[in-house]
Amino acid sequence: QVQLQESGPGLAKPSVTLSLTCSVSGDTLTGYHWSWIRQPAGKGLEWIGRIYPTGRTTYNPSLGSRVFMSIDTSKNHFSLNLSSVTAADTAVYYCARDLGSPLRGPGQFDYWGQGTRVTVSS
Amino acid sequence: DIVMTQSPDSLAVSLGERATINCKSSQNVFHSSHNKNYLAWYQQKAGQPPKLLISWASTRESGVPDRFSGRGSGTDFALTISTLQAEDVAVYYCQQYFTSPSTFGGGTKVEIK
Numbered sequence: 456q457v458q459l460q461e462s463g464p465g466l467a468k469p470s471v472t473l474s475l476t477c478s479v480s481g482d483t484l485t486g487y488h489w490s491w492i493r494q495p496a497g498k499g500l501e502w503i504g505r506i507y508p509t510g511r512t513t514y515n516p517s518l519g520s521r522v523f524m525s526i527d528t529s530k531n532h533f534s535l536n537l538s539s540v541t542a543a544d545t546a547v548y549y550c551a552r553d554l555g556s557p558l559r560g561p562g563q564f565d566y567w568g569q570g571t572r573v574t575v576s577s
Numbered sequence: 578d579i580v581m582t583q584s585p586d587s588l589a590v591s592l593g594e595r596a597t598i599n600c601k602s603s604q605n606v607f608h609s610s611h612n613k614n615y616l617a618w619y620q621q622k623a624g625q626p627p628k629l630l631i632s633w634a635s636t637r638e639s640g641v642p643d644r645f646s647g648r649g650s651g652t653d654f655a656l657t658i659s660t661l662q663a664e665d666v667a668v669y670y671c672q673q674y675f676t677s678p679s680t681f682g683g684g685t686k687v688e689i690k
Binding site: 515516561563564565 | 627638676682
């Protein structure tokens with residue numbers, strides 16, 4: 456059974472870079488894409504981006520150049536950095552296994568972490 | 578980006594009755610070469626992450642009860658719960674993965690009448 460667990464600061468100040476990590480257990484990262492998705496309180500879901508074990512990334516253009524993802528297959532985890540955060544970035548951040556193909560882009564998400572709540576406030 | 582529009586925003590259904598949620602995409606999500614609709618449905622219960630129910634518009638994931646069914650093609654889709662159970666109270670989302678960025682509908686809240 457694949458399990459994902461997000462970790463990171465619950466609170467971030469405006470303008471800083473938010474860093475989150477997703478630790479995966481029950482399987483290796485090999486062979487799948489891994490995505491980050493966020494959900495503001497009481498609102499819908501927004502796909503942020505994904506990464507493949509080779510390090511190849513695809514990001515949602517809505518976040519511009521603020522997103523950076525990395526992966527460490529030896530530690531079986533991957534990370535999200537979101538720079539210049541504002542109150543609009545306050546949300547629950549989920550990591551998920553992404554069934555999409557390398558060529559087509561993100562697919563459906565079959566395993567999710569429990570989510571980590573991030574509040575951006577001074 | 579493909580815009581996914583769900584309706585209604587919420588619905589209240591009696592236990593044992595049918596619930597139907599609609600999802601409309603702003604562009605076609607049917608890939609003719611693969612003969613597949615790139616459309617998924619998720620269930621999100623309070624305080625939990627979303628759970629994948631259906632892929633490819635109509636294929637139930639393993640372990641999903643057969644009272645959940647998906648149908649539709651192209652731009653118009655629907656999720657039906659044939660006989661609503663108390664444990665089905667949740668918000669349901671559709672997602673297109675035809676093109677990047679993948680996008681979700683705004684969600685439909687299902688409650689017991």
